[in-house]
Amino acid sequence: MSSAGRVRLLYPDDRHVLLDNGILQLTLSNPDGIVTGVRYHGVDNLLEVLNQESNRGYWDVVWNEPGGKGIFDVLKGTDFRVILEDESQVEVSFTRTWDSSLQGKVIPINIDKRFVVLRGSSGFYTYAIYEHMEGWPDFNLGETRVAFKLRKDKFQYMAMADDRQRVMPFPDDRMPERSQRLAYAEAVLLTNPINPELKGEVDDKYQYSCDNKDNKVHGWVSLNPPVGFWQITPSDEFRSGGPVKQNLTSHVGPTTLAMFHSAHYAGDDLVPKFRNGEYWKKVFGPVFIYLNSTLEKADPLVLWEDAKIQMHREVESWPYSFPLSEDFPKADQRGSISGRLLMQTYQQIQLMLDWLSQETLDHGKKNARLLRITVHTILCLKQGYQFWARADVDGFFSISNVRTGDYNLYAWVPGFIGDYKYDANITITPGSDINLGDILYEPPRDGPTVWEIGIPDRSAAEFYIPDPNPLYINKLYVNHPDKFRQYGLWERFAELYPDGDLVYTVGVSDYGKDWFFAQVPRRKPDSSYQGTTWQIKFKLDSVVQGAPYKLRVAIASSTLAELQVRFNDPRASPAHFTTGLFGRDNSVARHGIHGLHWLFTITVRSSWLSAGENTAFLTQPRSSGPFPGIMYDYIRFEGPAPSSPTPHKPSPSK
Structure with a gap:
């Protein structure tokens, strides 16, 4: 400059x-x-x-x-x-x-x-x-x-x-004489581009979100x-939308x-x-x-x-000092907030419940340190302003240059389900420096994990993402970590499962290889679509009668979809649980690995379960086209809560 x-x-x-x-x-x-x-x-x-x-x-x-x-x-x-x-x-x-x-x-x-x-x-x-x-x-x-x-x-x-930059097609390459329109208007196959090196590639602005x-x-x-x-x-x-809300950037034009x-x-x-x-x-x-x-x-x-x-x-240089609108507050007209988010994990509670001797008690006290992990903290103001920060490895966070107003404070922690919400509004005034001290988040849980699938990180990236059809590729994403941005991956499900839907066996299957990244409709030979039912097979040594189990299903994305859950009876009517129609983020079509996040907690009656072999049926029945579907973030099946009384919790460790 x-x-x-x-x-x-x-x-x-x-x-x-x-x-x-x-x-x-x-x-x-x-x-x-x-x-x-x-x-x-x-x-x-x-x-x-x-x-x-x-x-x-x-x-x-x-x-x-x-x-x-x-x-x-x-x-x-x-x-x-x-x-x-x-x-x-x-x-x-x-x-x-x-x-x-x-x-x-x-x-x-x-x-x-x-x-x-x-x-x-x-x-x-x-x-x-x-x-x-x-x-x-x-x-x-x-x-x-x-x-x-x-x-x-x-x-x-x-x-x-x-790792996301390249020579791009010309806008003229998207004209009918040079391209073939694909499943929606934004995606085209370049059949006769001005630059012949781009022939056979897909161009879609959503691949650059x-x-x-x-x-x-x-x-x-x-x-x-x-x-x-x-x-x-x-x-x-x-x-708007927080740190993991996706938006368009630059694209053909x-x-x-x-x-x-x-x-x-x-x-x-x-x-x-x-x-x-x-x-x-x-x-x-x-x-x-x-x-x-x-x-x-x-x-x-x-x-x-x-x-x-x-x-x-x-x-x-933010906030800038030069804008002259009185509606843009300068640094001295803003405030800040800080604190430390600590995690109370189920393992720590179990450790306290299992005290059998003074030696165990001493061990429990020594190791009841609350987990500290990377956390996203978000301040939200009604007028639409949001401020967020990533905490350090010890859970400390600081958000500076916050506009004045009354805020809600939210947080979420990769590796744990749910959202923390501070129990009071936070008022930011000019020059304020608010320190919340230690705040404690107890992620939702009622009992021990029987089995789990995936990682609770608000993304489906850890699941199986297929190679694209070689006729529809973007060369930028060949051998690229963002493999999910390739066009047409939804069609690969029916190709990989031609004779039946996905079956996942707990303790045998690998979710990185055996759990398709999106539950999408199956395309039939007549080019119509039908809903799909995935199965999770698991064993229980015994069933505690009269005690509730819990299935927690975190959804990374949903588009005009419905999730029906049944246990051991695929034709149970009504389903043991249904979300009803929900979601419209269209992330499958737009090459996203997540959209809006949803968390459903399903109380599972012991009468639905059996000692020995069990099957959970996950049905997504909506099938108006290729794109209604669900991306799972994480699924956890919890056993009944321990019957022992919970002792007094120790204070958060420093």
């Missing part, structure tokens, strides 16, 4: 404004506030000049009235004003004020889109303030983002992670001239997205619904569009490594 002269605000004509700092020129339509041009490193415009101006760089939303269909709305301003213009910074605003004459036409919120260019900065910032006034119409917010469409004649190399926690920088590289265009997200506070909120990999369960004319206000961003270049031979890796360095600088 080089220094340059002062920042200038120019008016090239009556329909545009231009922000120039000597490194780049940012052109915005007036009063719409659409990014129509980015001039940098001798290139007149990095954005797609063949597109209409309104389809180059823009904020948008997908919304609907209650019960109505989704509406795509590019957010165009109606008024322009200069917030600040001096030699170090220019900040401009494009606003649109809602009134009743717009009902049903545009989303019922006030919009204030901001753009900022700083002196010496090789890029620009954008953020927006959305406001729904009290008494205004109800609505649902399905998605909001910033999108940039880059020049296809220059940007053909995409990077989003060290990313968890929020890993989604800090992504973008494109032009090789001639060697220029990078990168979208950097310095904070997660304005995103060439398109770069700053996703703030979406229903992808979540469905309607994560869509904010504003009712009864409630007031709501939220700041999205700022995000940074970083531009870089090299004078030497074009090397995408050089520009990628530089973009990562810049990303770390932006993260360290």
Whole structure:
């Protein structure tokens, strides 16, 4: 990044404004506030000049009235004003004020889109303030983002992670004469691409999705001239869904997205619904569009490594000091929270129950140290702000630069089921530094483990993921840890189990080899689909009559699915347990290994069980197409709770 002269605000004509700092020129339509041009490193415009101006760089939303269909709305301003213009910074605003004459036409919120260019900065910032006034119409917010469409004649190399970057197809390659549409519109097989080396590959934007926690920088590289265009997200506070919510990044277009909120990999369960004319206000961003270049031979890796360095600088600078909206609090207007989450495990309780002598008692006291493990802690504010952190190996966590407000504190620990929720609201005030001390989480459990399948980590990644059909591959994911991102894996189930559904035998089967990663419908020879029933076979030496057993089923993903559970009678009607229809995260089709997480606890009557051989039948009956289905996270069968009285618990160890 080089220094340059002062920042200038120019008016090239009556329909545009231009922000120039000597490194780049940012052109915005007036009063719409659409990014129509980015001039940098001798290139007149990095954005797609063949597109209409309104389809180059823009904020948008997908919304609907209650019960109505989704509406795509590019957010165009109606008024322009200069917030600040001096030699170090220019900040401009494009606003649109809602009134009743717009009902049903545009989303019922006030919009204030901001753009900022700083002196010496090789890029620009954008953020927006959305406001729904009290008494205004109800609505649902399905998605909001910033999108940039880059020049296809220059940007053909995409990077989003060290091991997820490649030469990409051209947008023209997705046209009917060059491709074959697959099971849904986003996925195509490249049959006659402009770059012949890509022939036979699948292109699908969902193959480049990313968890929020890993989604800090992504973008494109032009090789001639060697220029990078990168979208950097310095904070997660304005995103929705938590650290493992997946979102789109960059994909064929060439398109770069700053996703703030979406229903992808979540469905309607994560869509904010504003009712009864409630007031709501939220700041999205700022995000940074970083531009870089090299004078030497074009090397995408050089520009990628530089973009990562810049990303770390932006993260360290958060919260920014330069945004001028009073709705964006600076560092001294925020607070922090810290503490330590400790785990009370069932093994520790059992150890205390098994005291047989003073020697055992002493041993129990010495070893009743509460487990400390990596933990995700999440603060959630009603207006939609979230702050999260990963605890250290001793369970200590700290979340800084938290906006003021009343929060809920949640936590979850890989390796254990359930969610911890702090039993009181936490109020953050300017300058507050709250230390919760030691807090204790007791994961749900009623008895000893009889058997278990999988790892409780909110993902199906540990189960068997098949090789893709060689006719439908993305070469990026060949011999790649994200094998699940290959297209069409759902079809492999019927190929691997042509004569019957999956049967898993506890103590014999290996869930990494014998448990298919998703319970999907079976495709029949006539191309229709039918539901499937998986079996878990297990032995019980004896059954404690009259004592309840428990089956805990953690679901990593569900799409228009139903889980029915029966014990030892596959035709029991009604089923011993059913979830009913649930889930709409579509993770199977969108190459995700998880979506929304669900936990079901099923009380199993002893009368359903037998001493000796037993079978649990897991039926997913929904079969409207290939995609209704379930990804399991973890299944645990617990025996009856011990009958011995539980002694007084020791205090958490330090």
